[in-house]
Amino acid sequence: MPKDVDLEATPDPALVAAVGAGDAGALALLYDRFSGMLLGLAHRILGDASDAEEILQEAFLQVWNQAGRYDPGRSSVSTWLVLITRSRAIDRLRSRKVKDRTLLGVQQEKRGSHTSPKGVGDVFRQERGRRLRQEMALLPPEQREVLEMAFFRGMTQSEIAGRTGIPLGTVKTRSLLAMRKLRKSLRDEIEELL
Amino acid sequence: MSDEPTRDDHPDADVVERLLDELSRGGELDTAVSGPQGQVHREYLELVGLVGAAVEPIEPPPAIKERLLAEVGGTAGAASAAEVVAMPTPSGARSGTRARRWALPLAASLALALAGFSGYQAAQLTSQRATIDQLSQRLEEVEARTPMVAAVRGQLAVARDRMAMITGRGVEICALRPMAMEAKRANSRGVLYVAADHQRWYLTIEGLTPCKKGGSYQLWFVPADGAPVSAGTFDVGEGVRVELSSDTMPDATRAITVTLEPAGGSQEPTGPAVLHGDEVMAIL
Numbered sequence: 001m002p003k004d005v006d007l008e009a010t011p012d013p014a015l016v017a018a019v020g021a022g023d024a025g026a027l028a029l030l031y032d033r034f035s036g037m038l039l040g041l042a043h044r045i046l047g048d049a050s051d052a053e054e055i056l057q058e059a060f061l062q063v064w065n066q067a068g069r070y071d072p073g074r075s076s077v078s079t080w081l082v083l084i085t086r087s088r089a090i091d092r093l094r095s096r097k098v099k100d101r102t103l104l105g106v107q108q109e110k111r112g113s114h115t116s117p118k119g120v121g122d123v124f125r126q127e128r129g130r131r132l133r134q135e136m137a138l139l140p141p142e143q144r145e146v147l148e149m150a151f152f153r154g155m156t157q158s159e160i161a162g163r164t165g166i167p168l169g170t171v172k173t174r175s176l177l178a179m180r181k182l183r184k185s186l187r188d189e190i191e192e193l194l
Numbered sequence: 195m196s197d198e199p200t201r202d203d204h205p206d207a208d209v210v211e212r213l214l215d216e217l218s219r220g221g222e223l224d225t226a227v228s229g230p231q232g233q234v235h236r237e238y239l240e241l242v243g244l245v246g247a248a249v250e251p252i253e254p255p256p257a258i259k260e261r262l263l264a265e266v267g268g269t270a271g272a273a274s275a276a277e278v279v280a281m282p283t284p285s286g287a288r289s290g291t292r293a294r295r296w297a298l299p300l301a302a303s304l305a306l307a308l309a310g311f312s313g314y315q316a317a318q319l320t321s322q323r324a325t326i327d328q329l330s331q332r333l334e335e336v337e338a339r340t341p342m343v344a345a346v347r348g349q350l351a352v353a354r355d356r357m358a359m360i361t362g363r364g365v366e367i368c369a370l371r372p373m374a375m376e377a378k379r380a381n382s383r384g385v386l387y388v389a390a391d392h393q394r395w396y397l398t399i400e401g402l403t404p405c406k407k408g409g410s411y412q413l414w415f416v417p418a419d420g421a422p423v424s425a426g427t428f429d430v431g432e433g434v435r436v437e438l439s440s441d442t443m444p445d446a447t448r449a450i451t452v453t454l455e456p457a458g459g460s461q462e463p464t465g466p467a468v469l470h471g472d473e474v475m476a477i478l
Contacts (some may be wrong), residue, residue: 024266031259036251044249057258057265065265078340079243085248086217125367129472132248151245156218157211172211179210183241192381193240 011069012077020067028062034078035060038085038128045089045152055092059085076193103144128189135185143178146171209235213242325353356396356439364390368450370471376403377468384436384469386450388443395443397450399436399469405429405454411468412459413438416449423447427459448472 010026011019013032018026035056042052042059062084070080136144149155149163157175161168183190206317209231298322359365370384384399398414405411410429414422423444430436454465 009408012203024263027266028259028263029410031262035254036258037247037249039254040251041246043252052252053254053258056254057262060262061265075239076243078247079240082243082246110201126251128244129251130250132244133250136245136248147245150214150217154218157214159218175214176207179213179238179241180206182245183237186241186244188378189244190237190240191378193243194236 011012013072016063016067016070016077016080018072018096027060030063030077033061034081038081041082042089045086045093045154051092052089055085055089059088073133080191085153093154120152131189132186135182137180138185139181143174143181146174147178150175206234206238207382209238211449213238217242236366239306283418290379323357326350326357329353359389360387360396362389364461366474368474369472370397370399370450370469371431372401373467373470374454377401382469386471388474392445393443394439394441394445396439399430399438399452399470402430402436402452402468405457406455409454409465410454410457412453412463412465414451414453414463415447416443416451416472417444417446418448419446422451422463424459424461427455 011031012030015026015030015033019030029082038059039056042055044051046052046055059081063081070077075083099147139147145164146157146160146166149158149160155163157171158168160166161171164171166174210338213235240385273337329346333346333350334436366388368386368388370386372378372380372382380401380403382399382401382403389395402411410427413425414425415425416422425440426438428436428438451467451471452469453460453463453467455463456465
């Protein structure tokens with residue numbers, strides 16, 4: 001990046017492009033922007049701080065190595081990073097074969113470890129996170145449950161049906177209704193990412 | 195019969211099912227979907243990303259970043275934007291073995307040196323400190339050129355005062371969200387910092403487009419009861435971040451709004467609201 005560029009104000013896609021060009025400073029700033037959220041995600045999936053921190057580092061190393069493959073036309077940077085981190089965390093979860101233990105971790109989601117905002121962008125990311133949690137909490141419990149099992153535990157809809165004893169068709173319908181409700185209630189947030 | 199709609203009634207059912215299937219398989223999602231369902235797929239994909247972002251964030255230990263940067267050949271100092279831009283990028287785009295040979299010992303040394311120091315707090319203040327560092331360096335450079343010294347000293351004092359204010363105990367912040375469609379498209383946003391005395395404030399705004407000829411932006415403090423109080427007008431340059439501050443704020447202010455007004459401003463808001471904020475949170 002040129003010296004006179006204010007990295008702090010650099011949009012996420014440009015930051016990823018800089019990472020793709022080998023700019024370690026851009027990677028550091030990308031880390032500052034998203035690491036808190038991604039560590040929270042990895043911890044939510046794995047239920048273990050040490051594993052979650054390893055996943056976070058692995059995810060950013062993957063970003064470093066594959067930033068050139070990022071296509072802003074396909075997804076926002078935030079979503080790209082979420083998918084990378086989630087994918088690694090789910091792989092780790094499966095390799096550990098400790099899903100039951102993790103279920104407990106999901107139910108006992110760590111609280112009180114929030115981060116404080118580090119800048120203008122961080123204020124908005126944190127505010128958005130609060131709003132997302134609010135909207136998730138507003139879902140009917142049975143819909144939220146299937147969505148969380150699919151997203152945070154990597155379970156197929158058939159596995160969810162087997163685990164909960166709910167007919168597969170009902171699982172699919174609940175998943176669809178949950179996604180549709182969130183899509184509607186988070187319309188503004190989604191448009192900001194498009 | 196269930197009251198729930200059947201999946202066949204809705205064209206987005208296939209998109210959602212496909213996404214959930216991909217999520218359960220792990221690995222990378224197929225994010226390239228074209229055709230009529232492409233937009234719907236993209237929206238649901240971003241929704242998946244938002245679900246992932248709905249978790250409570252956790253502050254990572256500083257050592258993770260140290261290890262990461264050591265691995266890629268950066269340094270701990272890369273955490274600072276100001277230091278980042280001044281740091282030469284290794285040639286060949288990717289760091290290699292050569293970089294790692296010195297990076298790992300350096301990271302270890304830095305980790306020891308930083309023991310007991312709160313990297314968490316340092317990161318929080320990076321932006322402000324970078325500004326002060328830059329101004330201090332610039333001050334030294336222009337010491338010989340007397341006419342510029344006073345101006346730079348003034349900027350430095352303002353920056354220091356501002357950092358003291360926004361990092362002070364009891365400071366509150368209020369995020370300004372875009373209201374007008376154009377502002378939403380431009381991803382305009384702002385953050386108001388209010389000192390514990392509820393008088394001193396500092397406002398930073400990003401993403402506002404320059405006013406058309408004959409117009410200007412006007413800032414309003416909105417009290418719980420009563421008419422909005424003007425805090426002045428301003429215009430912006432393309433891509434320029436606006437920074438406004440003052441030592442006074444009307445009592446009982448409950449919201450802040452930026453409207454588009456005729457050049458010179460109005461006695462009361464007449465134009466469309468461009469940015470608005472009314473949710474306050476304490477950060478320190």
